[in-house]
Amino acid sequence: MGEVIVVTSGKGGVGKTTTTANIGTGLAVMGNKVVLVDTDIGLRNLDVVMGLENRIVYDIVDVVTGNCRLKQALIKDKRFEDLFLLPAAQTKDKTAVSEEQMRELTQQLKEEFDYVIIDCPAGIEQGFKNAIAGAQRAIVVTTPEVAAVRDADRIIGLLEAALLAEPKLIVNRLRPSMVKKGDMMDIDDMIEILAIELLGVVPEDEAIVISTNKGEPAVLDKQSKAGEAYRNISKRITGEHVPLMNLEADGFFRRLRRLFGA
């Protein structure tokens, strides 16, 4: 029986879809059977990031309304045998799916797959409730900005209320040079407010933009720093202990210095 993990944030544009594509692919590289579920109905783009847009025939709404069988809607990745995508519907809205339907769907999927990764829409309305309905674990993505952290805090409160305990944090688009100059929130500041475990830090990286446009997740790019961060995060999800990368550790070093009074 597999695990259902929802990737969420509250705020839009912080990197949920990027994270879903990269950790999904990262887990598949490690030999896991993975399905990515796009629940951003009406605003789908996980298929584009995965480079699978031209293969879509059926979508998640077709599945839950019985318009097609689940197997028919699953799109196989072009690189990995054991990686699949269940795309969102483009023409419906978020109320086309209910929480109960999502629980049934994820139940079915986790019988087949090791990991079911759910890409959550922005916001806290029905789309969010649907996305978390069948999940056992949650990953909260934020950027080092006050507004994004505020929304992440809100989301953590809602996850706690939904009994999705102990969500893990990914800080995306960190720019170490800006942190060093004091122009960006550092990891310490964020962890102090959010008080959840850090799963990883992904730097701002042009490779993400390039790979997104090519439909090839950066996690496959050995040269990319963000790719390396996503490889580490994927390993941590499977329970492997991987120390934080140098750039990820920046904030922690600062805390050490603070302790020593420098």
Add this chain to the structure above:
Amino acid sequence: MKVTSIEIHSSEGAGQALESNNRPAEGKKEPVSWEEIDGENTILLRRTLRSCQSIRYPGHIVIMGDVNPGAEVVAGGNIIVMGNLRGVAHAGAGGYEGALVAAFRLNPSQLRIANHFTRAPDGNYPEPQQPEIARVSGGTLIIENYHSGSSKLFNL
């Protein structure tokens, strides 16, 4: 002892609605009446209040946790936070001027006692490094370090 309403809610915009002005916090909720503050009427909250969560209680509120930015605490009596108070706090919400707000780190975005109001300065400012206590003295809201003698203030 009668425990009156306690409400912890997490509603759309609960935090934001308060940011821009100094309206009393009641909104549509029942106003908290200070007659109900009997010295012992206290609630202990063992959690952190996150953004957009709030607690309102007619008596005193003690929080074993933080009050994060965007969260709100409204008490008819005193408010004591054993962690970092970064959100909005309103003590003496029914008009009781003797109410206090004490926190391990008193760092609120907005602080009110009875009808007195203050807010965090704009921009960056140094965070407090020790426990502090806020109260009304001589008609204004003052903040001072919390030290061993300060607990006497709670008995006033």
